Amino acid sequence: xxTTVPALDGFEGQLLTPGHADYDRYRRIWNGSIDRRPAFxxxxxxxxxxxxxxxxxxxxxxxxAVRGGGHSIPGxxxxxxxxxxxxxxxxxxxxxxxxxxxxxGPGVLWREFDAxxxxxxxxxxxxxxxxxxxxxxTLGGGIGWLSRLYGLAADxxxxxxxxxxxxxxxxxxDDTDPDLMWGLRGGGGNFGIVTRxxxxxxxxxxxWAGMVMYPGALAGDVLRAxxxxxxxxxxELSLVAALVSAPPAPFVPAEAVGKPIVAVxxxxxxxxxxxxxxxxxLRGLGRPLIDTFGVMGYADLQRMFDDANVPGRQQYVxxxxxxxxxxxxxxxxxxxxxxxxxxxxxxxxxxxGGAVGDRDSGATAFGHRSADHLTLIxxxxxxxxEDPEPHRRWVRxxxxxxxxxANGTYVNHLGDEGGDRIREAYPPDSWTRLTRxxxxxxxxxxxxxxxxxxxxxxxxxQP
Numbered sequence: 348x349x350t351t352v353p354a355l356d357g358f359e360g361q362l363l364t365p366g367h368a369d370y371d372r373y374r375r376i377w378n379g380s381i382d383r384r385p386a387f388x389x390x391x392x393x394x395x396x397x398x399x400x401x402x403x404x405x406x407x408x409x410x411x412a413v414r415g416g417g418h419s420i421p422g423x424x425x426x427x428x429x430x431x432x433x434x435x436x437x438x439x440x441x442x443x444x445x446x447x448x449x450x451x452g453p454g455v456l457w458r459e460f461d462a463x464x465x466x467x468x469x470x471x472x473x474x475x476x477x478x479x480x481x482x483x484x485t486l487g488g489g490i491g492w493l494s495r496l497y498g499l500a501a502d503x504x505x506x507x508x509x510x511x512x513x514x515x516x517x518x519x520x521d522d523t524d525p526d527l528m529w530g531l532r533g534g535g536g537n538f539g540i541v542t543r544x545x546x547x548x549x550x551x552x553x554x555w556a557g558m559v560m561y562p563g564a565l566a567g568d569v570l571r572a573x574x575x576x577x578x579x580x581x582x583e584l585s586l587v588a589a590l591v592s593a594p595p596a597p598f599v600p601a602e603a604v605g606k607p608i609v610a611v612x613x614x615x616x617x618x619x620x621x622x623x624x625x626x627x628x629l630r631g632l633g634r635p636l637i638d639t640f641g642v643m644g645y646a647d648l649q650r651m652f653d654d655a656n657v658p659g660r661q662q663y664v665x666x667x668x669x670x671x672x673x674x675x676x677x678x679x680x681x682x683x684x685x686x687x688x689x690x691x692x693x694x695x696x697x698x699x700g701g702a703v704g705d706r707d708s709g710a711t712a713f714g715h716r717s718a719d720h721l722t723l724i725x726x727x728x729x730x731x732x733e734d735p736e737p738h739r740r741w742v743r744x745x746x747x748x749x750x751x752x753a754n755g756t757y758v759n760h761l762g763d764e765g766g767d768r769i770r771e772a773y774p775p776d777s778w779t780r781l782t783r784x785x786x787x788x789x790x791x792x793x794x795x796x797x798x799x800x801x802x803x804x805x806x807x808x809q810p
Contacts, residue, residue, distance in 0.1 A: 355389070358399035360436070363388040373433060374425055376414070377478075379659040379731060381422030385412065385431040392436050394508060394516055394542040401540070402514035404430040405793060412796045413540050415453045416480020420664050421763035423536075423796050424483075432540065434482070439543075442467055447548040448505065453482040453541055461646045469548040470645050471503045475587075477650045478658065482541060487759035487798075488533045488713040490721060492614050492648055495582045495701030497549050501532035501713055502706070508543035512793035520545075530784040533713025533773075535758055536797045537781070538788040555622025556614035556648050557640030559630045560599075563607030566590060566681035567674075570696065572632055573611055574672055576625075577719070582701030583617040584625055590684025590694040591655065593636065603636050607685035613640075614648055655693065663726045663739050665746035666760030667753035668699070668718035679748035680722075688741035691727035696720055712781060714774040715755035722749065723760055758798050769798045779803075 355362060363370045364387055373388050386409065389400040404411045410429035417424045417435070425431050437452035440460060444467035451460055458477035464470045472493035474484045481500075489500025497503065506520035507528075517539075519527045530538055561569055573588040580586065589610040593603040611629045615622030619642055630638055669676075684694035699718050708714040724745045726738035758772040770778055778800075785792070786802035 355399050355403045358389065358396050358403070360392045360396040360400075361390040363390065374431065375659070376417035376419065376422060376424045377658045378420055378422055378662040380661040380663070380735070381425060382731075383422065383425045383427040385426050386428050388431045388433055390433045390436055394510065397432060397434065397510045397540050397542055398514045398516055400430060400432045401510055401512065401793070404432075405512075405514070410796060411793060413536055413794070415482035416456050416478065416484075418476070418479045418483060420662060420760065423798075426796055434540070434542070435480075437542065442469070442548070444469065444548075449546045449548055451481050451544045451546060453480075453544070455481045457481055457484070457649060458646070461649050464548055465551070465644070465646050467548075468550055468552065470551040471546045471548050472497050472500050473649060474500075475649075475652050476656045477653055481544065483536070484759060485544060486531060486533075486535050486541065488757065489759070490697070490699065490703070490757070492585045492645075493549070493551065493616070494703050495585050495698070496616055498702040498705070499532070499711075499713060500546075501711060502702075503547040504528070504532060504544060505547055506545040507531060507541045509539040509541050511539045512789040512791065516542075526784055527788065530712050530781055530788075532711035533758065534781050534784070534800060537785055537794055537800045539794065551616065551645045553642050553644045554614045554616050554648060555619045555626070555640070556612075556643040556651075557638070558610050558612040558651065559638045559640065560593065560603075560608045560610045560636045561633050562603070562636065563590070563609060563685040565633050566607070566609040566685050567678050569609045569611060569632055570677040570681055571674065572629060573696070573698070574677060576629055577698035577700075578671070580625065580698070583615055584622070585614045585616075586698040587612045588696040590680065591692070592687065592690035594654065596654070598637055598639070600636055605690055607687070608636060609681070609684070612651065614643070655691075660691065661728045661731055661733070661735065661738075663735065663742050664760060664762055665724045665742050666757050667722050667746070667749065668715045668755045668757060669720040669722060669749060669752045670754055671719055672749070672752055676749045676752050680745070683741070683745035683748060688726055688738045689728045691729070692738075692741065693723065693725045693727070694745060695723040695725075697723070708774050709777060712773065712777055713758075714777045715757070715772075718754060721757060722746075761798050766799075769800070772798065
């Protein structure tokens with residue numbers, strides 16, 4: 348079958364249609380449960396290509412999906428029957444070590460940015476999985492190992508180049524368009540396609556970091572210890588508790604493989620002997636199955652969770668920000684986490700706070716800065732033909748067990764959960780401001796395939 352390709356004026360990238368040898372390769376994304384077939388895939392190499400693709404989509408009435416790293420949990424990186432604007436070829440990275448700044452393209456993955464910045468001993472807060480895209484994570488906030496010390500990825504965003512819904516190219520920073528910058532720091536891809544990010548960088552030396560694993564029977568005790576340690580820890584210490592099944596890795600005892608375990612992952616960005624002191628109690632809660640703590644380079648730390656998050660698997664996720672947690676909540680997480688529907692499931696409890704909470708809730712579109720914890724509850728399975736309902740039910744039951752302590756959600760962890768859940772990601776005043784910004788930047792809601800913020804209704808003209 349031959350597909351007629353309309354002309355894309357000014358487009359010098361690669362336009363793929365169904366039947367092209369590379370079509371299936373580039374329509375696939377991280378969440379293997381998403382199987383959509385765009386009418387066209389525009390693989391962009393330049394900002395001009397992105398602008399031409401936007402104009403083409405509008406001219407032909409095509410819905411738009413934007414792909415950076417392709418890690419969108421609900422699959423917003425790809426669209427059924429529309430135009431997928433694929434920015435993944437746009438891999439430019441320029442590090443200005445003396446100025447501690449970097450310019451990064453929308454197709455760059457965190458492992459690529461980390462490697463370039465670390466070559467100069469620098470970094471900016473990123474995510475937890477190294478093949479996540481810089482673009483999507485930053486625009487939703489961006490929480491990672493450095494966030495307690497240096498804030499969100501979005502807090503370190505200094506400026507952008509952006510293609511608007513009309514296909515125009517604009518630049519913005521806090522001096523030229525502070526309202527747009529406010530919205531881009533947590534408002535997702537609602538306001539345009541960012542084709543260049545400018546970030547602040549920080550000196551980041553090898554950290555005292557690693558992971559200690561205990562049998563699942565100790566899950567409640569370990570979660571309580573992490574909760575207590577997190578409340579007292581300095582911002583240089585980043586903590587994550589994980590309820591998973593022991594992987595078939597060479598470093599895992601054979602008798603533990605496939606069984607529920609509780610792990611504590613931590614990184615201390617300071618003197619290594621201080622890091623050893625601060626993590627000693629967490630490493631001595633019983634007889635560990637394994638303890639990997641030692642001095643670790645930042646790029647290696649950023650890859651520590653990669654093996655548990657392989658692209659192409661089926662995924663179903665829920666998440667919330669939480670306040671202080673009583674034993675009842677921790678015991679509920681321990682119970683569900685050690686009774687998974689799949690050995691690939693995860694319950695993560697990350698300590699937030701530190702620099703994330705230094706700003707007021709209205710300082711950026713990302714507003715849930717007073718949260719103590721962030722949960723990620725993920726069911727993962729391999730076979731796309733398997734009935735997903737047992738896995739989804741496990742996620743919902745686990746998530747519901749702590750909902751009474753929730754105080755908002757993280758837009759980057761949302762699935763396709765509806766408008767009410769999107770609004771939970773933002774304080775009410777911020778939501779109103781976001782809808783007004785949307786009305787200015789994208790009044791026709793051209794960029795709708797995202798955690799969508801509808802444009803505010805424009806006032807009727809006066810007679």
